[in-house]
Protein backbone atom coordinates (compact mmCIF):
# COMPACT_ATOMS: atom_id res chain seq x y z
CA UNK A 1 0.00 0.00 0.00
CA UNK A 2 2.41 2.53 -1.20
CA UNK A 3 0.44 5.32 -2.76
CA UNK A 4 -1.94 7.81 -1.22
CA UNK A 5 -4.66 6.51 -3.48
CA UNK A 6 -4.31 2.84 -2.57
CA UNK A 7 -4.17 3.77 1.10
CA UNK A 8 -7.48 5.63 1.07
CA UNK A 9 -9.05 2.89 -1.05
CA UNK A 10 -7.92 0.36 1.54
CA UNK A 11 -9.43 2.41 4.35
CA UNK A 12 -12.71 2.61 2.50
CA UNK A 13 -12.76 -1.12 1.88
CA UNK A 14 -12.15 -2.15 5.48
CA UNK A 15 -14.42 0.47 7.03
CA UNK A 16 -17.62 -1.69 7.01
CA UNK A 17 -15.84 -4.43 8.92
CA UNK A 18 -14.34 -1.97 11.37
CA UNK A 19 -17.68 -0.28 11.95
CA UNK A 20 -19.45 -3.58 12.46
CA UNK A 21 -16.85 -4.78 14.95
CA UNK A 22 -16.88 -1.45 16.71
CA UNK A 23 -20.67 -1.56 17.11
CA UNK A 24 -20.46 -5.13 18.27
CA UNK A 25 -18.02 -4.10 20.94
CA UNK A 26 -19.38 -0.69 21.88
CA UNK A 27 -22.95 -1.77 22.65
CA UNK A 28 -22.17 -4.36 25.34
CA UNK A 29 -19.37 -2.20 26.70
CA UNK A 30 -21.70 0.78 26.99
CA UNK A 31 -24.35 -1.35 28.66
CA UNK A 32 -21.88 -2.78 31.11
CA UNK A 33 -20.67 0.69 31.97
CA UNK A 34 -24.24 1.85 32.40
CA UNK A 35 -25.20 -1.07 34.66
CA UNK A 36 -22.06 -0.63 36.72
CA UNK A 37 -23.35 2.73 37.91
CA UNK A 38 -26.85 1.44 38.69
CA UNK A 39 -28.26 -0.41 41.61
CA UNK A 40 -29.49 -3.48 39.77
CA UNK A 41 -30.17 -6.55 41.87
CA UNK A 42 -32.36 -9.27 40.44
CA UNK A 43 -33.72 -10.06 43.91
CA UNK A 44 -34.85 -6.49 44.47
CA UNK A 45 -36.78 -5.42 41.38
CA UNK A 46 -37.91 -1.83 41.24
CA UNK A 47 -35.13 -0.55 43.53
CA UNK A 48 -32.90 0.64 40.71
CA UNK A 49 -31.34 4.00 40.30
CA UNK A 50 -27.99 5.74 39.94
CA UNK A 51 -25.56 4.93 42.73
CA UNK A 52 -22.33 6.49 41.50
CA UNK A 53 -19.22 4.46 42.35
CA UNK A 54 -20.96 2.44 45.03
CA UNK A 55 -20.74 -0.82 42.98
CA UNK A 56 -17.02 -0.28 42.38
CA UNK A 57 -16.36 0.43 46.01
CA UNK A 58 -18.23 -2.70 46.95
CA UNK A 59 -16.43 -4.89 44.43
CA UNK A 60 -12.96 -3.57 45.18
CA UNK A 61 -13.34 -3.80 48.93
CA UNK A 62 -14.56 -7.39 48.71
CA UNK A 63 -11.75 -9.57 50.15
CA UNK A 64 -12.48 -12.05 47.35
CA UNK A 65 -11.33 -9.46 44.85
CA UNK A 66 -7.67 -9.56 45.80
CA UNK A 67 -7.51 -13.30 45.95
CA UNK A 68 -9.24 -13.38 42.54
CA UNK A 69 -6.67 -10.96 41.20
CA UNK A 70 -3.72 -12.99 42.44
CA UNK A 71 -5.34 -16.19 41.23
CA UNK A 72 -5.83 -14.71 37.77
CA UNK A 73 -2.18 -13.68 37.55
CA UNK A 74 -0.95 -17.02 38.94
CA UNK A 75 -3.14 -18.90 36.51
CA UNK A 76 -1.96 -16.91 33.50
CA UNK A 77 1.68 -16.93 34.60
CA UNK A 78 1.71 -20.60 35.54
CA UNK A 79 0.13 -21.76 32.32
CA UNK A 80 2.40 -19.54 30.24
CA UNK A 81 5.47 -20.87 32.00
CA UNK A 82 4.49 -24.52 31.62
CA UNK A 83 3.38 -24.22 28.00
CA UNK A 84 6.37 -22.19 26.82
CA UNK A 85 9.00 -24.30 28.56
CA UNK A 86 7.23 -27.56 27.75
CA UNK A 87 6.48 -26.36 24.22
CA UNK A 88 10.11 -25.53 23.49
CA UNK A 89 11.16 -28.92 24.83
CA UNK A 90 8.52 -30.89 22.92
CA UNK A 91 9.06 -28.93 19.73
CA UNK A 92 12.78 -29.62 19.93
CA UNK A 93 12.10 -33.34 20.32
CA UNK A 94 9.57 -33.36 17.50
CA UNK A 95 11.96 -31.58 15.19
CA UNK A 96 14.28 -34.61 15.31
CA UNK A 97 13.69 -37.21 12.63
CA UNK A 98 11.95 -40.27 14.07
CA UNK A 99 9.68 -43.02 12.89
CA UNK A 100 5.99 -42.10 12.77
CA UNK A 101 6.68 -38.37 12.82
CA UNK A 102 3.62 -37.46 10.75
CA UNK A 103 1.16 -39.29 12.98
CA UNK A 104 2.72 -37.95 16.17
CA UNK A 105 2.43 -34.40 14.89
CA UNK A 106 -1.26 -34.88 14.16
CA UNK A 107 -1.86 -36.49 17.55
CA UNK A 108 -0.12 -33.75 19.44
CA UNK A 109 -2.68 -31.17 18.35
CA UNK A 110 -5.56 -33.38 19.55
CA UNK A 111 -5.98 -31.89 23.08
CA UNK A 112 -6.60 -28.54 21.47
CA UNK A 113 -9.77 -29.86 19.83
CA UNK A 114 -11.27 -31.13 23.08
CA UNK A 115 -13.80 -28.67 24.49
CA UNK A 116 -12.60 -27.03 27.72
CA UNK A 117 -15.60 -28.30 29.73
CA UNK A 118 -15.06 -31.83 28.47
CA UNK A 119 -11.35 -31.91 29.12
CA UNK A 120 -11.76 -30.38 32.57
CA UNK A 121 -14.39 -32.98 33.45
CA UNK A 122 -12.23 -35.79 32.14
CA UNK A 123 -9.33 -34.57 34.25
CA UNK A 124 -11.54 -34.10 37.29
CA UNK A 125 -13.30 -37.45 37.18
CA UNK A 126 -10.85 -39.79 35.51
CA UNK A 127 -7.46 -38.52 36.64
CA UNK A 128 -7.70 -36.35 39.73
CA UNK A 129 -10.58 -37.97 41.57
CA UNK A 130 -9.19 -39.11 44.94
CA UNK A 131 -11.21 -42.34 44.88
CA UNK A 132 -11.56 -43.49 41.32
CA UNK A 133 -9.00 -41.39 39.48
CA UNK A 134 -5.93 -42.70 37.71
CA UNK A 135 -3.55 -40.70 39.88
CA UNK A 136 -5.17 -42.10 43.03
CA UNK A 137 -4.81 -45.58 41.59
CA UNK A 138 -1.13 -45.00 40.86
CA UNK A 139 -0.55 -43.55 44.31
CA UNK A 140 -2.23 -46.54 45.92
CA UNK A 141 -0.17 -48.85 43.74
CA UNK A 142 2.95 -47.21 45.18
CA UNK A 143 1.54 -47.49 48.67
CA UNK A 144 0.97 -43.75 49.06
CA UNK A 145 -2.02 -41.83 50.31
CA UNK A 146 -4.11 -40.59 47.31
CA UNK A 147 -3.87 -36.86 46.84
CA UNK A 148 -7.12 -34.93 46.46
CA UNK A 149 -5.92 -32.51 43.82
CA UNK A 150 -8.99 -30.31 43.47
CA UNK A 151 -9.50 -29.93 47.21
CA UNK A 152 -5.91 -29.56 48.35
CA UNK A 153 -4.30 -27.75 45.42
CA UNK A 154 -7.23 -26.40 43.43
CA UNK A 155 -5.44 -23.63 41.58
CA UNK A 156 -2.46 -25.84 40.76
CA UNK A 157 -4.81 -28.48 39.40
CA UNK A 158 -6.57 -25.97 37.18
CA UNK A 159 -3.22 -24.68 35.96
CA UNK A 160 -2.33 -28.25 35.04
CA UNK A 161 -5.57 -28.83 33.18
CA UNK A 162 -5.35 -25.58 31.23
CA UNK A 163 -1.66 -26.17 30.45
CA UNK A 164 -2.57 -29.53 29.01
CA UNK A 165 -5.02 -27.80 26.69
CA UNK A 166 -2.62 -25.12 25.53
CA UNK A 167 0.59 -27.11 25.31
CA UNK A 168 -0.18 -28.36 21.77
CA UNK A 169 -0.74 -24.84 20.53
CA UNK A 170 2.59 -23.68 21.90
CA UNK A 171 4.34 -26.81 20.65
CA UNK A 172 3.09 -26.44 17.10
CA UNK A 173 3.92 -22.74 16.81
CA UNK A 174 7.39 -23.39 18.22
CA UNK A 175 7.87 -26.44 16.01
CA UNK A 176 7.32 -24.37 12.87
CA UNK A 177 9.84 -21.90 14.25
CA UNK A 178 12.37 -24.69 14.79
CA UNK A 179 11.78 -25.91 11.26
CA UNK A 180 12.53 -22.50 9.82
CA UNK A 181 15.92 -22.41 11.55
CA UNK A 182 18.68 -22.57 8.96
CA UNK A 183 20.68 -25.74 9.59
CA UNK A 184 23.80 -24.02 8.26
CA UNK A 185 23.61 -21.61 11.19
CA UNK A 186 23.74 -24.50 13.61
CA UNK A 187 26.60 -26.04 11.69
CA UNK A 188 28.45 -22.75 11.67
CA UNK A 189 27.97 -22.50 15.43
CA UNK A 190 29.18 -26.07 15.81
CA UNK A 191 32.34 -25.24 13.87
CA UNK A 192 32.74 -22.08 15.95
CA UNK A 193 33.06 -24.33 18.97
CA UNK A 194 29.61 -23.87 20.51
CA UNK A 195 28.51 -26.73 22.76
CA UNK A 196 24.96 -28.09 22.39
CA UNK A 197 23.87 -25.93 25.33
CA UNK A 198 25.46 -22.79 23.86
CA UNK A 199 23.88 -23.59 20.50
CA UNK A 200 20.51 -23.74 22.21
CA UNK A 201 21.06 -20.53 24.13
CA UNK A 202 22.73 -18.42 21.46
CA UNK A 203 21.22 -19.69 18.21
CA UNK A 204 17.96 -21.54 18.82
CA UNK A 205 16.44 -19.45 21.60
CA UNK A 206 16.95 -16.08 19.88
CA UNK A 207 15.50 -17.61 16.74
CA UNK A 208 12.47 -18.74 18.73
CA UNK A 209 11.97 -15.45 20.52
CA UNK A 210 9.46 -14.16 18.02
CA UNK A 211 7.41 -17.35 18.10
CA UNK A 212 7.51 -17.35 21.90
CA UNK A 213 6.22 -13.77 21.86
CA UNK A 214 3.32 -14.79 19.65
CA UNK A 215 2.51 -17.72 21.93
CA UNK A 216 2.58 -15.52 25.03
CA UNK A 217 0.45 -12.77 23.52
CA UNK A 218 -2.23 -15.07 22.12
CA UNK A 219 -2.38 -17.28 25.18
CA UNK A 220 -2.58 -14.36 27.59
CA UNK A 221 -5.67 -13.07 25.81
CA UNK A 222 -7.42 -16.40 26.25
CA UNK A 223 -6.06 -17.25 29.68
CA UNK A 224 -7.27 -14.03 31.30
CA UNK A 225 -10.82 -15.20 30.66
CA UNK A 226 -10.59 -18.85 31.74
CA UNK A 227 -13.99 -19.81 33.07
CA UNK A 228 -15.40 -23.18 31.99
CA UNK A 229 -12.57 -25.17 33.58
CA UNK A 230 -13.19 -23.53 36.96
CA UNK A 231 -16.95 -23.85 36.75
CA UNK A 232 -16.97 -27.59 36.12
CA UNK A 233 -14.16 -28.54 38.50
CA UNK A 234 -13.95 -26.47 41.68
CA UNK A 235 -16.67 -23.84 41.34
CA UNK A 236 -14.07 -21.36 42.41
CA UNK A 237 -13.50 -23.07 45.71
CA UNK A 238 -12.67 -24.17 48.26
CA UNK A 239 -13.53 -20.69 49.49
CA UNK A 240 -12.04 -18.46 46.83
CA UNK A 241 -8.90 -20.55 46.39
CA UNK A 242 -9.50 -21.01 42.67
CA UNK A 243 -11.67 -18.01 41.85
CA UNK A 244 -10.30 -15.78 39.15
CA UNK A 245 -11.70 -12.44 38.05
CA UNK A 246 -13.96 -13.88 35.38
CA UNK A 247 -15.39 -16.33 37.85
CA UNK A 248 -15.83 -13.64 40.49
CA UNK A 249 -17.82 -11.49 38.06
CA UNK A 250 -19.98 -14.50 37.30
CA UNK A 251 -20.49 -15.25 40.97
CA UNK A 252 -21.38 -11.65 41.72
CA UNK A 253 -23.96 -11.22 39.02
CA UNK A 254 -25.47 -14.66 38.66
CA UNK A 255 -24.97 -16.35 42.02
CA UNK A 256 -25.63 -13.28 44.12
CA UNK A 257 -27.97 -11.76 41.50
CA UNK A 258 -26.14 -8.41 41.75
CA UNK A 259 -25.92 -7.34 38.10
CA UNK A 260 -24.67 -3.88 39.00
CA UNK A 261 -21.81 -5.22 41.09
CA UNK A 262 -20.98 -7.79 38.42
CA UNK A 263 -20.85 -5.08 35.77
CA UNK A 264 -18.50 -3.04 37.91
CA UNK A 265 -16.31 -6.16 38.24
CA UNK A 266 -16.43 -6.57 34.48
CA UNK A 267 -15.21 -3.02 33.92
CA UNK A 268 -12.42 -3.55 36.42
CA UNK A 269 -11.45 -6.76 34.63
CA UNK A 270 -11.28 -4.89 31.33
CA UNK A 271 -9.01 -2.25 32.86
CA UNK A 272 -6.73 -4.89 34.38
CA UNK A 273 -6.56 -6.82 31.11
CA UNK A 274 -5.45 -3.64 29.38
CA UNK A 275 -2.78 -3.01 32.00
CA UNK A 276 -1.46 -6.53 31.45
CA UNK A 277 -1.59 -6.00 27.69
CA UNK A 278 0.40 -2.77 27.94
CA UNK A 279 3.01 -4.47 30.10
CA UNK A 280 3.27 -7.36 27.66
CA UNK A 281 3.61 -5.06 24.69
CA UNK A 282 6.31 -3.07 26.45
CA UNK A 283 8.23 -6.12 27.57
CA UNK A 284 8.10 -8.36 24.55
CA UNK A 285 6.19 -6.54 21.86
CA UNK A 286 9.44 -5.06 20.59
CA UNK A 287 10.45 -8.56 19.63
CA UNK A 288 7.83 -8.44 16.91
CA UNK A 289 9.33 -5.43 15.23
CA UNK A 290 12.75 -5.96 13.62
CA UNK B 291 50.37 -25.73 9.62
CA UNK B 292 47.47 -26.89 7.55
CA UNK B 293 48.12 -30.02 5.57
CA UNK B 294 45.21 -32.36 4.99
CA UNK B 295 45.33 -35.93 3.77
CA UNK B 296 42.31 -37.95 2.72
CA UNK B 297 42.96 -41.67 2.67
CA UNK B 298 40.36 -43.91 1.02
CA UNK B 299 37.65 -41.55 2.24
CA UNK B 300 34.22 -42.77 1.34
CA UNK B 301 30.69 -41.45 1.86
CA UNK B 302 27.37 -43.22 1.45
CA UNK B 303 23.90 -41.90 2.19
CA UNK B 304 22.00 -45.12 2.82
CA UNK B 305 22.69 -47.21 -0.27
CA UNK B 306 23.70 -44.28 -2.43
CA UNK B 307 27.45 -43.98 -2.80
CA UNK B 308 28.10 -40.27 -3.13
CA UNK B 309 31.86 -40.49 -2.78
CA UNK B 310 33.61 -43.75 -3.63
CA UNK B 311 36.97 -44.29 -1.87
CA UNK B 312 39.13 -41.31 -2.68
CA UNK B 313 42.68 -40.22 -1.90
CA UNK B 314 43.77 -36.60 -1.85
CA UNK B 315 46.69 -34.71 -0.46
CA UNK B 316 46.53 -31.02 0.34
CA UNK B 317 49.74 -29.33 1.36
CA UNK B 318 50.19 -26.51 3.84
CA UNK B 319 49.49 -23.13 2.27
CA UNK B 320 47.84 -24.49 -0.85
CA UNK B 321 44.84 -22.84 -2.44
CA UNK B 322 42.92 -25.88 -3.61
CA UNK B 323 39.74 -25.56 -5.63
CA UNK B 324 37.20 -28.35 -6.00
CA UNK B 325 35.27 -28.04 -9.25
CA UNK B 326 32.75 -30.27 -10.89
CA UNK B 327 29.21 -30.30 -12.17
CA UNK B 328 26.29 -29.84 -9.80
CA UNK B 329 25.66 -32.82 -7.55
CA UNK B 330 29.11 -34.36 -8.00
CA UNK B 331 29.82 -34.30 -4.27
CA UNK B 332 31.95 -31.17 -3.83
CA UNK B 333 29.99 -29.90 -0.83
CA UNK B 334 29.86 -33.37 0.65
CA UNK B 335 33.62 -33.73 0.39
CA UNK B 336 34.13 -30.34 2.03
CA UNK B 337 31.71 -31.20 4.82
CA UNK B 338 33.55 -34.47 5.40
CA UNK B 339 36.77 -32.54 5.83
CA UNK B 340 35.01 -30.05 8.15
CA UNK B 341 33.58 -32.90 10.20
CA UNK B 342 29.97 -31.90 9.62
CA UNK B 343 29.36 -35.32 8.03
CA UNK B 344 30.77 -38.61 9.26
CA UNK B 345 32.85 -40.60 6.81
CA UNK B 346 31.54 -44.03 5.82
CA UNK B 347 35.09 -45.31 5.46
CA UNK B 348 38.71 -44.21 5.30
CA UNK B 349 40.61 -41.68 7.36
CA UNK B 350 41.14 -37.93 7.32
CA UNK B 351 44.46 -36.63 8.62
CA UNK B 352 45.00 -33.02 9.52
CA UNK B 353 48.59 -31.92 10.16
CA UNK B 354 49.59 -35.56 10.06
CA UNK B 355 47.24 -36.57 12.89
CA UNK B 356 44.19 -38.74 12.43
CA UNK B 357 41.18 -36.42 12.72
CA UNK B 358 38.49 -38.77 11.44
CA UNK B 359 36.54 -38.76 14.68
CA UNK B 360 37.57 -35.35 15.98
CA UNK B 361 34.53 -33.05 16.36
CA UNK B 362 34.33 -30.10 13.92
CA UNK B 363 35.25 -27.44 16.47
CA UNK B 364 38.49 -29.21 17.38
CA UNK B 365 39.79 -29.68 13.84
CA UNK B 366 41.16 -26.17 13.62
CA UNK B 367 39.25 -25.46 10.41
CA UNK B 368 36.96 -22.52 9.65
CA UNK B 369 34.19 -22.66 7.11
CA UNK B 370 32.42 -20.01 5.07
CA UNK B 371 29.02 -21.20 3.97
CA UNK B 372 27.20 -20.47 0.73
CA UNK B 373 24.34 -18.85 2.66
CA UNK B 374 26.94 -17.12 4.89
CA UNK B 375 25.14 -18.57 7.95
CA UNK B 376 25.52 -15.38 9.95
CA UNK B 377 23.65 -15.22 13.23
CA UNK B 378 20.79 -12.83 12.41
CA UNK B 379 20.12 -11.59 15.93
CA UNK B 380 23.73 -10.58 16.64
CA UNK B 381 25.52 -7.48 15.42
CA UNK B 382 28.42 -7.88 13.02
CA UNK B 383 30.81 -7.42 15.93
CA UNK B 384 29.12 -10.14 17.98
CA UNK B 385 29.01 -12.45 14.97
CA UNK B 386 32.74 -12.16 14.46
CA UNK B 387 33.45 -12.47 18.18
CA UNK B 388 31.24 -15.54 18.56
CA UNK B 389 33.95 -18.20 18.04
CA UNK B 390 36.25 -16.30 20.42
CA UNK B 391 33.51 -16.05 23.02
CA UNK B 392 32.86 -19.77 22.70
CA UNK B 393 36.56 -20.38 23.25
CA UNK B 394 36.26 -18.44 26.53
CA UNK B 395 38.54 -15.61 25.50
CA UNK B 396 38.57 -12.41 27.59
CA UNK B 397 36.57 -9.42 26.39
CA UNK B 398 39.66 -7.31 25.76
CA UNK B 399 41.29 -9.98 23.64
CA UNK B 400 38.06 -10.50 21.72
CA UNK B 401 37.81 -6.81 20.95
CA UNK B 402 41.40 -6.63 19.79
CA UNK B 403 40.96 -9.56 17.40
CA UNK B 404 37.62 -8.36 16.07
CA UNK B 405 39.03 -4.92 15.41
CA UNK B 406 42.01 -6.39 13.62
CA UNK B 407 39.75 -8.52 11.41
CA UNK B 408 37.45 -5.56 10.77
CA UNK B 409 40.43 -3.57 9.59
CA UNK B 410 41.64 -6.28 7.20
CA UNK B 411 38.17 -6.62 5.68
CA UNK B 412 37.06 -2.97 5.87
CA UNK B 413 34.07 -3.69 8.07
CA UNK B 414 34.40 -0.43 10.01
CA UNK B 415 31.27 1.28 8.72
CA UNK B 416 28.84 -1.43 9.58
CA UNK B 417 30.38 -3.27 12.50
CA UNK B 418 27.43 -2.48 14.78
CA UNK B 419 24.71 -3.37 12.29
CA UNK B 420 22.83 -6.64 12.10
CA UNK B 421 23.35 -9.01 9.15
CA UNK B 422 19.84 -8.26 7.89
CA UNK B 423 20.88 -4.69 7.23
CA UNK B 424 23.86 -5.62 5.04
CA UNK B 425 24.26 -6.26 1.32
CA UNK B 426 25.35 -9.65 0.01
CA UNK B 427 28.96 -8.60 -0.42
CA UNK B 428 29.12 -7.13 3.07
CA UNK B 429 27.64 -10.28 4.58
CA UNK B 430 30.26 -12.27 2.72
CA UNK B 431 32.98 -10.17 4.29
CA UNK B 432 31.52 -10.67 7.75
CA UNK B 433 31.40 -14.43 7.20
CA UNK B 434 35.06 -14.35 6.18
CA UNK B 435 35.81 -12.19 9.20
CA UNK B 436 34.22 -14.71 11.50
CA UNK B 437 36.43 -17.36 9.92
CA UNK B 438 39.72 -15.46 10.14
CA UNK B 439 39.50 -14.43 13.81
CA UNK B 440 39.79 -18.07 14.74
CA UNK B 441 43.19 -18.23 13.06
CA UNK B 442 42.42 -21.68 11.67
CA UNK B 443 44.89 -24.06 10.08
CA UNK B 444 42.76 -24.08 6.95
CA UNK B 445 39.76 -22.26 5.52
CA UNK B 446 36.92 -24.07 3.81
CA UNK B 447 34.74 -22.13 1.38
CA UNK B 448 31.58 -23.60 -0.10
CA UNK B 449 30.62 -21.58 -3.19
CA UNK B 450 30.99 -18.34 -1.26
CA UNK B 451 30.46 -16.08 -4.24
CA UNK B 452 27.51 -17.73 -5.94
CA UNK B 453 24.96 -15.32 -4.44
CA UNK B 454 26.78 -12.20 -5.62
CA UNK B 455 26.42 -10.26 -8.85
CA UNK B 456 29.07 -10.54 -11.54
CA UNK B 457 31.01 -7.36 -10.75
CA UNK B 458 31.11 -8.02 -7.01
CA UNK B 459 32.17 -11.57 -7.67
CA UNK B 460 35.24 -10.41 -9.56
CA UNK B 461 36.06 -8.10 -6.66
CA UNK B 462 35.61 -10.67 -3.93
CA UNK B 463 37.61 -13.16 -5.97
CA UNK B 464 40.55 -10.81 -5.90
CA UNK B 465 40.06 -10.09 -2.21
CA UNK B 466 40.03 -13.76 -1.30
CA UNK B 467 43.15 -14.35 -3.39
CA UNK B 468 44.80 -11.43 -1.65
CA UNK B 469 43.75 -12.75 1.74
CA UNK B 470 45.36 -16.05 0.83
CA UNK B 471 48.65 -14.44 -0.03
CA UNK B 472 48.60 -12.35 3.18
CA UNK B 473 47.65 -15.14 5.55
CA UNK B 474 49.40 -17.93 3.64
CA UNK B 475 46.91 -20.36 5.17
CA UNK B 476 45.62 -23.43 3.41
CA UNK B 477 42.32 -22.74 1.66
CA UNK B 478 39.90 -25.22 0.15
CA UNK B 479 37.41 -23.61 -2.13
CA UNK B 480 34.39 -25.22 -3.74
CA UNK B 481 32.90 -23.75 -6.87
CA UNK B 482 31.30 -24.78 -10.11
CA UNK B 483 32.51 -21.62 -11.78
CA UNK B 484 35.58 -22.51 -13.75
CA UNK B 485 36.73 -18.91 -14.06
CA UNK B 486 36.99 -18.80 -10.27
CA UNK B 487 38.80 -22.11 -10.33
CA UNK B 488 41.28 -21.07 -13.01
CA UNK B 489 42.05 -17.65 -11.53
CA UNK B 490 42.32 -18.49 -7.84
CA UNK B 491 43.70 -21.98 -7.56
CA UNK B 492 47.20 -23.25 -6.98
CA UNK B 493 45.74 -26.67 -7.51
CA UNK B 494 42.42 -27.68 -9.05
CA UNK B 495 40.67 -30.93 -8.19
CA UNK B 496 38.16 -31.88 -10.88
CA UNK B 497 35.41 -34.08 -9.52
CA UNK B 498 32.76 -36.06 -11.29
CA UNK B 499 30.24 -38.28 -9.49
CA UNK B 500 32.50 -38.33 -6.44
CA UNK B 501 35.57 -39.42 -8.44
CA UNK B 502 38.66 -37.31 -8.76
CA UNK B 503 39.15 -36.95 -12.50
CA UNK B 504 42.37 -34.96 -12.34
CA UNK B 505 44.43 -32.90 -9.93
CA UNK B 506 46.78 -30.24 -11.18
CA UNK B 507 47.57 -26.58 -11.62
CA UNK B 508 45.09 -24.60 -13.73
CA UNK B 509 47.40 -24.48 -16.74
CA UNK B 510 48.28 -28.15 -16.47
CA UNK B 511 44.61 -28.98 -16.70
CA UNK B 512 44.18 -26.60 -19.60
CA UNK B 513 47.19 -27.81 -21.51
CA UNK B 514 47.04 -31.51 -20.89
CA UNK B 515 43.68 -32.75 -19.66
CA UNK B 516 43.92 -36.35 -18.59
CA UNK B 517 40.63 -37.44 -20.14
CA UNK B 518 37.61 -36.37 -22.14
CA UNK B 519 35.66 -35.12 -19.11
CA UNK B 520 38.38 -32.77 -17.91
CA UNK B 521 39.06 -31.54 -21.42
CA UNK B 522 35.39 -30.61 -21.80
CA UNK B 523 35.04 -29.16 -18.31
CA UNK B 524 38.05 -26.85 -18.20
CA UNK B 525 38.10 -24.04 -20.73
CA UNK B 526 35.40 -21.73 -21.97
CA UNK B 527 33.84 -22.10 -24.45
CA UNK B 528 34.15 -25.87 -24.25
CA UNK B 529 36.70 -27.86 -26.22
CA UNK B 530 35.33 -29.29 -29.50
CA UNK B 531 35.24 -33.09 -29.54
CA UNK B 532 35.30 -34.82 -32.90
CA UNK B 533 34.82 -38.55 -33.41
CA UNK B 534 34.73 -40.87 -36.40
CA UNK B 535 36.91 -40.89 -39.51
CA UNK B 536 38.54 -37.52 -38.83
CA UNK B 537 39.68 -38.76 -35.41
CA UNK B 538 40.86 -42.06 -36.84
CA UNK B 539 43.19 -40.10 -39.18
CA UNK B 540 45.03 -38.99 -36.05
CA UNK B 541 45.02 -42.48 -34.59
CA UNK B 542 42.44 -41.70 -31.88
CA UNK B 543 38.82 -42.43 -31.08
CA UNK B 544 38.13 -38.81 -30.25
CA UNK B 545 40.13 -35.72 -30.98
CA UNK B 546 39.72 -32.46 -29.14
CA UNK B 547 40.55 -28.96 -30.21
CA UNK B 548 39.85 -25.79 -28.27
CA UNK B 549 37.95 -22.94 -29.99
CA UNK B 550 40.98 -20.67 -29.57
CA UNK B 551 43.27 -23.16 -31.31
CA UNK B 552 41.51 -23.15 -34.67
CA UNK B 553 42.64 -20.83 -37.46
CA UNK B 554 39.82 -19.23 -39.31
CA UNK B 555 39.83 -18.13 -42.93
CA UNK B 556 37.28 -17.19 -45.53
CA UNK B 557 39.30 -18.59 -48.43
CA UNK B 558 41.12 -21.78 -47.59
CA UNK B 559 41.63 -24.35 -44.83
CA UNK B 560 41.25 -27.96 -43.77
CA UNK B 561 37.56 -28.09 -42.91
CA UNK B 562 34.85 -26.25 -44.80
CA UNK B 563 31.75 -25.16 -42.89
CA UNK B 564 28.79 -22.82 -42.76
CA UNK B 565 28.51 -20.17 -40.05
CA UNK B 566 25.56 -20.58 -37.69
CA UNK B 567 25.17 -18.43 -34.60
CA UNK B 568 27.90 -15.90 -33.98
CA UNK B 569 28.50 -14.10 -30.70
CA UNK B 570 30.30 -10.78 -30.98
CA UNK B 571 31.84 -9.77 -27.68
CA UNK B 572 34.03 -7.01 -29.12
CA UNK B 573 37.29 -8.45 -27.85
CA UNK B 574 36.42 -11.86 -29.25
CA UNK B 575 34.02 -13.37 -31.71
CA UNK B 576 32.69 -16.88 -31.15
CA UNK B 577 31.33 -18.65 -34.20
CA UNK B 578 29.32 -21.84 -34.26
CA UNK B 579 30.30 -23.44 -37.55
CA UNK B 580 28.44 -26.38 -39.04
CA UNK B 581 31.08 -28.62 -40.59
CA UNK B 582 29.15 -31.44 -42.32
CA UNK B 583 30.17 -34.81 -40.87
CA UNK B 584 32.20 -33.31 -38.04
CA UNK B 585 29.16 -31.68 -36.47
CA UNK B 586 29.08 -28.17 -35.06
CA UNK B 587 32.40 -26.67 -34.08
CA UNK B 588 32.92 -23.58 -31.95
CA UNK B 589 35.68 -21.27 -33.07
CA UNK B 590 37.13 -18.19 -31.47
CA UNK B 591 38.34 -15.33 -33.61
CA UNK B 592 40.05 -12.55 -31.75
CA UNK B 593 38.70 -9.07 -32.27
CA UNK B 594 35.83 -8.46 -34.63
CA UNK B 595 35.46 -10.97 -37.41
CA UNK B 596 32.92 -9.90 -39.97
CA UNK B 597 30.97 -12.96 -41.10
CA UNK B 598 27.25 -13.57 -41.11
CA UNK B 599 24.95 -16.50 -40.74
CA UNK B 600 25.16 -18.72 -43.81
CA UNK B 601 28.65 -17.57 -44.92
CA UNK B 602 31.18 -20.23 -45.79
CA UNK B 603 34.38 -20.35 -43.72
CA UNK B 604 37.41 -22.64 -43.58
CA UNK B 605 38.83 -23.99 -40.32
CA UNK B 606 42.33 -25.28 -39.67
CA UNK B 607 43.12 -26.85 -36.28
CA UNK B 608 46.59 -26.05 -34.95
CA UNK B 609 48.29 -29.44 -34.91
CA UNK B 610 50.34 -28.79 -31.78
CA UNK B 611 47.20 -28.09 -29.77
CA UNK B 612 45.31 -31.14 -30.89
CA UNK B 613 44.29 -33.51 -28.07
CA UNK B 614 43.86 -37.21 -28.82
CA UNK B 615 41.76 -39.55 -26.72
CA UNK B 616 41.59 -43.34 -26.83
CA UNK B 617 38.51 -45.55 -26.70
CA UNK B 618 38.55 -45.44 -22.88
CA UNK B 619 38.36 -41.64 -22.92
CA UNK B 620 41.92 -41.23 -21.63
CA UNK B 621 44.32 -38.91 -23.39
CA UNK B 622 46.93 -40.47 -25.66
CA UNK B 623 50.30 -38.85 -25.16
Ligand SMILES: Nc1ncnc2c1ncn2[C@@H]1O[C@H](COP(=O)(O)OP(=O)(O)OP(=O)(O)O)[C@@H](O)[C@H]1O
Pocket residue numbers: 303306308326327328329330331332333334335482
Ligand atom coordinates in the same frame (compact mmCIF):
# COMPACT_ATOMS: atom_id res chain seq x y z
N1 LIG C 1 21.82 -35.78 3.27
C1 LIG C 1 21.83 -36.40 2.08
N2 LIG C 1 21.12 -37.53 1.89
C2 LIG C 1 21.15 -38.17 0.70
N3 LIG C 1 21.81 -37.73 -0.37
C3 LIG C 1 22.54 -36.61 -0.25
C4 LIG C 1 22.57 -35.88 0.97
N4 LIG C 1 23.37 -34.81 0.80
C5 LIG C 1 23.79 -34.86 -0.47
N5 LIG C 1 23.30 -35.94 -1.11
C6 LIG C 1 23.58 -36.33 -2.49
O1 LIG C 1 24.96 -36.33 -2.67
C7 LIG C 1 25.29 -35.86 -3.96
C8 LIG C 1 26.35 -34.79 -3.84
O2 LIG C 1 25.81 -33.67 -3.20
P1 LIG C 1 26.65 -32.36 -2.98
O3 LIG C 1 25.80 -31.42 -2.21
O4 LIG C 1 27.96 -32.72 -2.40
O5 LIG C 1 26.82 -31.82 -4.45
P2 LIG C 1 27.63 -30.55 -4.94
O6 LIG C 1 28.74 -31.05 -5.78
O7 LIG C 1 27.97 -29.67 -3.81
O8 LIG C 1 26.57 -29.85 -5.87
P3 LIG C 1 26.26 -28.29 -6.07
O9 LIG C 1 27.27 -27.76 -7.00
O10 LIG C 1 24.90 -28.30 -6.69
O11 LIG C 1 26.27 -27.66 -4.71
C9 LIG C 1 24.01 -35.39 -4.60
O12 LIG C 1 23.62 -36.34 -5.55
C10 LIG C 1 23.04 -35.33 -3.47
O13 LIG C 1 21.76 -35.69 -3.92
Ligand SMILES: [Mg+2]
Pocket residue numbers: 332333334449
Ligand atom coordinates in the same frame (compact mmCIF):
# COMPACT_ATOMS: atom_id res chain seq x y z
MG1 LIG D 1 27.25 -27.73 -3.05
